Amino acid sequence: MREKLGLATIFKGLADIIWRAVPSLVTTHALVGIVHGIFTGLGAVAFQRFFDAVTEAVAVPGALAAVYWSLAFLCFVHIGKEVLNGVHNFISNVLLMKLNGYVNLQIHAKASRMEPIAFENGEFLDDINKAREGAQNSLVLILISSTIFTFYLPYFIFMAVYLYSLKPSLALALVLVFVPTAITQFIRSAVFARLEDQVAPKRREFDYYERCLVHREYFKETRQLGAVSFFRRLYFTALRLLQRETWRAELRTNLIELGMNLVSFAGYGGVLYLLVTSLFRGEISVGSFAAVFASVGTMFSIMEEILVRHFGEISKGMGTVRNFIRFLNLAERKGDVAAVARSGDIVLKDVSFTYPGAEEPSLRGINLTVRSGETLAIVGPNGAGKSTLVRLLTGLYLPTGGEVLVDGVSTKELAPQALYEGVSGVFQKYQRYQMTLKENVMISDTASNSDADFKAALTKAELDLDPGTFPVGAETMLSREFDGVDLSGGQWQRVAVARGFYRQHNLIILDEPTAAIDPLEETRIYKQFEEMSRNKTSILVTHRLGSARVADRIVVLDNGEISAVGTHAELMDTPGLYQEMYRAQAQWYAS
Ligand SMILES: Nc1ncnc2c1ncn2[C@@H]1O[C@H](COP(=O)(O)OP(=O)(O)OP(=O)(O)O)[C@@H](O)[C@H]1O
Ligand SMILES: [Mg+2]
Known part of the structure; x- marks a missing residue:
């Protein structure tokens, strides 16, 4: 190099x-x-x-x-x-x-x-x-x-x-x-x-x-x-x-x-x-x-x-x-710039992925088809490779082994802008933009500028424009540095969720979108999510196994490999990591 x-x-x-x-x-x-x-x-x-x-x-x-x-x-x-x-x-x-x-x-x-x-x-x-x-x-x-x-x-x-x-x-x-x-x-x-x-x-x-x-x-x-x-x-x-x-x-x-x-x-x-x-x-x-x-x-x-x-x-x-x-003069990522609709399946064929400079692969031998329109949950311990898998599905990263096919085309053959079109997401490491609330949400789809969509996104994220928090409503500056207000961790996360919902998409990725949100609101957000994810492919990464139940199928990742795939009921019927994790969490709520 x-x-x-x-x-x-x-x-x-x-x-x-x-x-x-x-x-x-x-x-x-x-x-x-x-x-x-x-x-x-x-x-x-x-x-x-x-x-x-x-x-x-x-x-x-x-x-x-x-x-x-x-x-x-x-x-x-x-x-x-x-x-x-x-x-x-x-x-x-x-x-x-x-x-x-x-x-x-x-x-x-x-x-x-x-x-x-x-x-x-x-x-x-x-x-x-x-x-x-x-x-x-x-x-x-x-x-x-x-x-x-x-x-x-x-x-x-x-x-x-x-x-x-x-x-x-x-x-x-x-x-x-x-x-x-x-x-x-x-x-x-x-x-x-x-x-x-x-x-x-x-x-x-x-x-x-x-x-x-x-x-x-x-x-x-x-x-x-x-x-x-x-x-x-x-x-x-x-x-x-x-x-x-x-x-x-x-x-x-x-x-x-x-x-x-x-x-x-x-x-x-x-x-x-x-x-x-x-x-x-x-x-x-x-x-x-x-x-x-x-x-x-x-x-x-x-x-x-x-x-x-x-x-x-x-x-x-x-x-x-x-x-x-x-x-x-560094080499750039090239590929076909014609956007892919993201309406078909995403097929992973024997995919592996190693981060640059890492000795061990973070993902190994992944074979999986994300069906068009389904809601897929990905669960597993910390470091299992969930966020990494998500980055391969969106096309942000390219697999170091195997292939990820989007609408039948390998992600390696597509230009980044073609891959990101039609994909939205709420990512684990989301950003807190030092801009107004409205800009924070609308930044995800700069091509559209719809007030109605903005309001709808706020509703879906259960984000209230209460004057105590947002003194000038949508125009409230979310930054202390620029003479505005700061939000709580959970409020910021809702802004990130609203941002994810605002962007036009056929595929949405939610990587721990509600980790900082209180349980009452979280349930409401998931209900909204279920509602809007109909006919759209949705991928949900979560540690709260209860919320994974909204998914059509659940993928259990363990140490970079898929250890099981199935519905909640199927996975609960087979002894394994999912059952173990679910029981461990449920134990807290059992009286
Ligand atoms: N930038 C990086 N460089 C090298 N290794 C990385 C990098 N990012 C992640 N990893 C490694 O890849 C593995 C998978 O990480 P990943 O973030 O996908 O896990 P995860 O399942 O999302 O975990 P969590 O539940 O904590 O979010 C981990 O072992 C991690 O150490
Ligand atoms: Mg992660």
């Missing part, structure tokens, strides 16, 4: 992105950059002309016209350079601003096209985090590299030609001077890319501890448990480790940089020597000497700026940018 991406692939990926986002702006930026670069080079020529004219005028009195002309040229070039500089910077800023949101959108879009199972994989989660960081760094990289190619490069080409025309060896000497600095930066790039791969898992850990300490979902419990200092300690340990690794990389690259700078400096001395001897031998004019002398300084500081500051930033960020492009 971790193939190495070359620089060419990275730059091509970035070029594609900016070209698609803002083609005309990029073109303008490049053109202005090129003219700006040439004007900067012309500065040296204008300087030389002016100097030569002045020395000429001193030697031959009366030759002032040439001085005025060359002065006018010098002014023109310098003013032009300043104006171009301003325009170039302005366009750079606009470019950055426009690209900023755009790269993040690329990540979201890509993540939505990925195989959902990828999100169970720690390595993939690292990839997303690194990609997000890389997206930001890629902006800097895009801007710098575009400036290098469209401003600095034309400038140096211009200067090389100019120096060559004065004396060929001058041009060559300049190139040699910069090589050591370039080498340093390549080493730097390699060191930081390696660092990035090394510290990514640690960083994820570190972020998680921080969440445990300050995040709303966690902080109540961690405080109550007195676990704050425990997480702080873990946080500090991870932080120190991260810092130490970064510090080491910095130290190593800085030492190399120092050595190479000394070599560059010696090169600088060589160029000056060449210049002085050429002047004395009469090979170049005084004006050329002055112009080259001044521009060698300019070129050095520009080169340093490019190589140390810009390339430094690039190579530091290159590790993460590589991750960004690698992420965008």
